Amino acid sequence: MGKVYLVGAGPGDPELITVKGLKLIQQADVILYDRLVNEELLSYAPKAARRIYCGKRPDHHSLKQEEINGLLCEFAKKGNVVIRLKGGDPFIFGRGGEEAEVLAKNGIAFEVVPGITAGSAAPAYAGIPLTHRNYSSSVAFVSGVKPLESNADEYWKHLALGPETLCIYMGVKNLPDICENLIRYGRSPKTPAGLIHCGTTEDQQTVTGTLDNILEKAAGIENPAMIVIGDVVLLREKIQWYEHMVIQDSFPAKIVSG
Structure with a gap:
């Protein structure tokens, strides 16, 4: 079993991510990232890491929340280090709480890494x-x-x-x-x-x-x-x-x- 990290990417300036958040990106096997994440942060991930865009715009979602929840569980069950990279802070209007509930329900280890909210x-x-x-x-x-x-x-x-x-x-x-x-x-x-x-x-x-x-x-x-x-x-x-x-x-x- 792998582990999921709900990581706050900060408000836009890539230098405002936490040290812990950056270290986790560098260890990622899979990164599921949102629209407001500065994509410069993805360059710190290993070249082999899988990057999956989960962006949401008003009235348009590239992936439904249920699909994102399913992917987090699927990749973690395969033994991956999974980074759920969210703009701002995962627990402030970031649906991080919903994702944490799903992970807990499925017995998947997870950790929340706060970020600077916009x-x-x-x-x-x-x-x-x-x-x-x-x-x-x-x-x-x-x-x-x-x-x-x-x-x-x-x-x-x-x-x-x-x-x-x-x-x-x-x-x-x-x-x-x-x-x-x-x-x-x-x-x-x-x-x-x-x-x-x-x-x-x-x-x-x-x-x-x-x-x-x-x-x-x-x-x-x-x-x-x-x-x-x-x-x-x-x-x-x-x-x-x-x-x-x-x-x-x-x-x-x-x-x-x-």
Whole structure:
């Protein structure tokens, strides 16, 4: 029997993978990797290692989750070192928990190797601290997928009046609903908001505004993008650092703010 490692590949910059994650890639027999994994990381795997793309885009999955689960079990039962390489962190909107459940049910040894999630890394690269003693003492990581209609009122009321900082994953498509509902359930229309596209990479683009104008300012921004809502977004004007470094190093930067 082999072993499965659920490895977080980090948010995009290949240098942000953990040392442990990189060492495991170097020992892999099989790697099943997601769309948001920087493929530069695959070059560290042995040449003989099998590489299987499992990417998911909105409304399109190259492999269904059930198929991925089956492959993890199949390769492990054949004695392989199997790396399930996921963008960000396996247990933060990465379905790592579901895969771990399947592995445990089938008696397959596994290990979870945490990674840096885009929810913290992308804002950091955009110069937006998620907490700050003068602005925010609470933060929530939130899925941008619409909640079930049966609990929508309570859901939006909690987000609008609860955590001071919201980090919203997979929310670009639903950004109009997100802004509308947060305002409807109690957040000020003038609450600062930002979108960070392709955070931590050379293609990073950051757009800032407020709940009542971010739709206009972020027109054209596509996935992958993190949405950050809260007063901490104001700090970007003071402490943005990555774009300045990018300009100094002479590789592409896209800066939009307001």
